[in-house]
Amino acid sequence: MSRVVEQIQAEMVSNVLKIVVTVGDQIGPGDTVVILESMKMEIPVVCESGGVITEIAVHEGEVIQEGDLIAVIDSDQVAEPLVP
Amino acid sequence: MTALAQVPDLESRDPRDPSLRLENLFDPGSLRELNRRDESGVYTARGTIDGAAVVAYCTDATKMGGAMGSEGCRHIVDAIDSAVRQRVPVIAIWHSGGARLAEGVEALDAVGLVFAAMVRASGRVPQISVVLGPAAGGAAYGPALTDLVIMGPAGRVFVTGPDVVRSVTGEDVDMERLGGPDTHGRRSGVVHVTVDSEAGALQAARTATALLAIQGSFDLSAAVRDNEVDLATLMPDSPQRAYDVKPIVAALLDEPPLELHTRWAPNVVTALGRLAGRSVGVIANNPLRLGGCLNSESAEKAARFVRMCDAFGLPLVVLVDVPGYLPGVGQEWDGVVRRGAKLLHAFAEAVVPRVTLVTRKSYGGAYIAMNARSLGATAVFAWPGAEVAVMGAKAAVGILHRKKLAAAALEDRQALHDHLAREHERIAGGVNRALQLGVVDAVVEPADTRRRLVEALAAAPAGRGAHGNIPL
Helix, strand or coil: CCCCEEEEECCCCEEEEEECCCCCCEECCCCEEEEEEECCEEEEEECCCCEEEEEECCCCCCEECCCCEEEEEECCCCCCCCCC | CCCCCCCCCHHHCCCCCHHHHHHHHCCCCCCEECCCCCCCCEEEEEEEECCEEEEEEEECCCCHHHCECHHHHHHHHHHHHHHHHHCCCEEEEEEECCECHHHCHHHHHHHHHHHHHHHHHCCCCCEEEEEEEEEECHHHHHHHCCCEEEECCCCEEECCCHHHHHHHHCCCCCHHHHHCHHHHHHHHCCCCEECCCHHHHHHHHHHHHHHHHCCCCCCHHHCCCCCCCCHHHHCCCCCCECCCCHHHHHHHCCCCCEEECCCCCCCEEEEEEEECCEEEEEEEECCCCHHHCECHHHHHHHHHHHHHHHHCCCCEEEEEEECCECCCHHHHHCCHHHHHHHHHHHHHHCCCCEEEEEEEEEEHHHHHHCCCHHHCCCEEEECCCCEEECCCHHHHHHHHCHHHHHHCCHHHHHHHHHHHHHHHHHHHCCCHHHHHHCCCCEECCHHHHHHHHHHHHHHCCCCCCCCCCCCC
């Protein structure tokens, strides 16, 4: 079986204001991964499935484009299966 | 496949049996056949949901995969027409491979007659589809023409199947990725509600039907509850911080709402629920997604929802916290002007009571689109500290005083910008100017919001739009 990973991507052009997690952190569904700044607002980006952070692809202060990868989460360790 | 514990002779019945599916949809013991189960591939019946009369039809997947021929289509047309005569909702259960090939053009003609019947009924009685298996080809447009589409885990909707796709475009895709719940719930917007079990999908159809068919009336004594949540406590401390609007929607309503299009265009939330005993529709910007900006998809999603609620007489609650329209080449090329115009049209056309609440800010063109006074809002409220303006004060003075700012010494520029912004806010910002003009009726406290919304909606004359519900 392939590993279940969640790739968190940017929804819009934004500035990375703050990275809240570090690689190896265990986070749950709805937890904040990074805080972006766009349209003069601070927008928390939350994880859908929960799991372990395996990669953070951005750094604070960086301007990212729509669709850019922000972080990768290994969701294999979550007990509940993902909702389809 | 299906949790059917309540049916005693489970072993002897095929889970695709349409009479079984309709029994599971209706209140126990309420099913009355409209046509005998035959070889037509369609089974129709009337029954009740929470006591409300409804008509339902179900394609019979045990007969030629539920393919639609002239006889089956005639059953569907008769069922829809009888529902319109009785003014009761129609629920469709789909599990069909499309038109019967052996019947050729006769089957196509019959499927077309079904579509025509659906459009005749559009806006007159609620039409709810539950897709429990493949709904392919002609059958795909059956659900698509109805007001609400609910999909179970085995539901698949596509015009051409994986084999045809592969032979024409070379794309290798399976039925689920082509037209399953994730595809239609997240990408296409074809499906309003995805549910992870067949029983859950039928339950969702019951919930939606009850909200549309048993609308109730506003009970003013229920407008204030003992355990009322102060909505202010659900807001973040910083006015710049985005937040999820869904807990606020849930706290306003009597019970958890039925959210539609949860994952498609999530920057606007559309939900059916009850407020002080009456069914209402709620539209809310969600700052957590795209900062709550309106964009082409969310404007279209909200517009269709507004028109559906108007067609069936559901009052609207509009929660506004919007920084504007999402800027970008992609949006313009995606038709944000054409698709955004649908929302303006939908609100301006709506005759149901519709009350707007600005929680934090409402800027620019999006201010108008979110049921502004100028579009005919029944009432417009704002929370203390809300801003109603063309844009934020800082951005506004950056444009208005561009030369003055550029002429200032670099070390003084920020202070001057702040000073000008405060001045601008005093004259043109905040909510005061909007109050003076009458485009905001009153400032209401978050803790008092539910009562004010209910009173305003209950005081307005009831209305119901005289139009169909084209799937925008």
